[in-house]
Amino acid sequence: MPSPRISRAATSGNPNNANGRFEFMSLLTNKTSLSEQAPARLRTSDSPVHRKDSSSSQQQLPEEDCMKLNPSFLGIALRSLLAVDLWLSKTMGVCAREGSSWGSARPMMKLVEISGHGIPWIAGTMYCLYKSDSSAGREVILNLLFALLLDILLVAVVKGIVKRRRPIHNRMDMFATFSVDKYSFPSGHATRAAMVSRFMLNHLVLAVPVRILVMLWAIVVSLSRVMLGRHNVTDVLFGFFMGHMQYSLVEYLWLSPNTLPALFKI
Known part of the structure; x- marks a missing residue:
């Protein structure tokens, strides 16, 4: 039965185990940093200033787009008459x-x-x-x-x-x-x-x-x-x-x- 000293020496002398432990620790570190950055981004996107900018950009539509979204009664009547005429x-x-x-x-x-x-x-x-x-x-x-x-x-x-x-x-x-x-x-x-x-x-x-x-x-x-x-x-x-x-x-x-x-x- 091998002694504890020999097993610890063998473990510490194996370079593959050391690299594997280092790579695993680096992955844990990267995940931790990403998890810390994600809430910051979410907080930035959910900030009142960002919401205000997005809402203002949605409200300030060109006049032509507003006319298309809100057609007049005369325009609807003319289009309906044209459709009936063609049919x-x-x-x-x-x-x-x-x-x-x-x-x-x-x-x-x-x-x-x-x-x-x-x-x-x-x-x-x-x-x-x-x-x-x-x-x-x-x-x-x-x-x-x-x-x-x-x-x-x-x-x-x-x-x-x-x-x-x-x-x-x-x-x-x-x-x-x-x-x-x-x-x-x-x-x-x-x-x-x-x-x-x-x-x-x-x-x-x-x-x-x-x-x-x-x-x-x-x-x-x-x-x-x-x-x-x-x-x-x-x-x-x-x-x-x-x-x-x-x-x-x-x-x-x-x-x-x-x-x-x-x-x-x-």
């Missing part, structure tokens, strides 16, 4: 594609679209102006031509200002389009249909069935814009209203031999 326009676009629910009626709707296009109306008006042999008839037809040109100008200006894109389900296969026709608001067909129908009902002597057909034509042309997916509902509604206002403007700027005598002599 209703997509639901009513039954002829937007060949595979739509009313895709078989798409060719007929495109004929209605051409009947409300500006180029056929301007060309037909100029031909009637050339063939007219009465001064009263030339005056009416000349003002109709003026109304058509004014309609194209005003619609192009409004479209260029608003720059609303056409519905995503629209297929760009329209007849004779121009650069500004990539925009949707307002509907040029709706403005033209409303203005021309009101012009014809007030300045042409028409039978009752023909007057009814003129009004139905204006409604069908405006409705076809949504069915073909060309415009949203609000584009057509505003365009129809704008067409009525344009007619009032034409009446105010009516061209007569008294205002433009040289033109009527030609």
